[in-house]
Amino acid sequence: MKLYNYFRSSASFRVRIALELKGLGYGYVPVHLAKGEQKQPGFTQVSAEGLVPVLELDGGQRLTQSMAIIEYLDEAHPQPPLLPADAAGRARVRALAQIIACEIHPLNNLRVLKYLVHELKAGDSAKNAWYQHWVRLGLQSYEAQLAAHPSPFSHGSTPTLADCCLVPQIFNAQRFDCDLAGLPRTMAAFDACMQLGAFQKAQPSACPDFEA
Template identity: 70%
Template sequence: MKLHNYFRSSASFRVRIALALKGMAYDYVPVHIARGDHKLPAFTDMAVEGLVPLLELDDGTRLTQSMAIIEYLDEVQPAPALLPGGALARARVRALSQIVSCEIHPINNLRVLKYLVRELKVEEEAKNTWYRHWVRIGLEAFERQLAQQPASTYCCGETPTMADCCLVPQIFNGQRFNTDFSGLPRTMAAFEACMALPAFQQAQPSACPDAEA
């Protein structure tokens, strides 16, 4: 398999975590989206959406959208499971995952931030305030959801799930923008527990071949 991705892309980071947790080998293919490489024909000819990540299977089949890729990986290699057994437990994991992937990330990804600056002429600090505001609002909702569940090491239980794959990259990106993480005890405890695991350490941006100093 080949994973076309960018080291700082949180969606790419999610998939790298999932692959690492499952011990699935892949070739790392960098696509520098900050430089605009995702808009070049070499990439858009493969990825009609022009977005990372893109997972290219051994037979040439190409999959896009991080959440779809993670669920695909969980179906073709069920262990270790990133979605738990039982419809209710799976729904809870998906809900947490979607707080990040559907509520926080879409209004704070790189193309949105660039549009704010380039097209709407938003000042740098105002852009950063925008970012921090929506990340904080989303993580507060994430924390409230965790508070309704039994105590656990990770987001949902004693093994990492798709929710953890989504949470960790969002915290990483939030740290870059000096987001306030105070008052989120369950959320940050899950993050710290994840970062103690080799799979999360191996998938983090600084461990990527295209990581910048």
């Protein structure tokens, strides 16, 4: 397998975590988003959308969208499971993942921030306020869900799809100086994940294309 990705991309980071948790080896193909490599022919032949991550399977098939890729990995390589065995648990884990992937991250990714600055003429402080607003709102929802059913990770005693999404979001939040006070369950789940080698190996600073 080959993963087209970028060390800083939060959606790429989710998939790297899942691959590491499953113990699956993969070729790391860097696509430098900040330099616009996703819009150059080399990559648009891989992804017409110019989005990372793309997971290329050994048969050549290319999978897109991080949550869909992780669900695929969980079906093709069931151990260790990244979704609970019961339907209600799966619904909860997917909903947690979607708080991050549908409520927070889409508003704060690079192309959206660029639109704010270039098209809406937002200054640095307005851009940062936007970023922090959606992070805070989303993580408060996440915290409310976790507080209702406390557990060591986001759901249960092992990492799930939800944690694959949470951890990159917290990395982003820290980078943009977001307020993480009052989120004890969320930060405890983050800390529990970061104790694990899989999360450490997947983090941006461990990537071959990392830049400080």
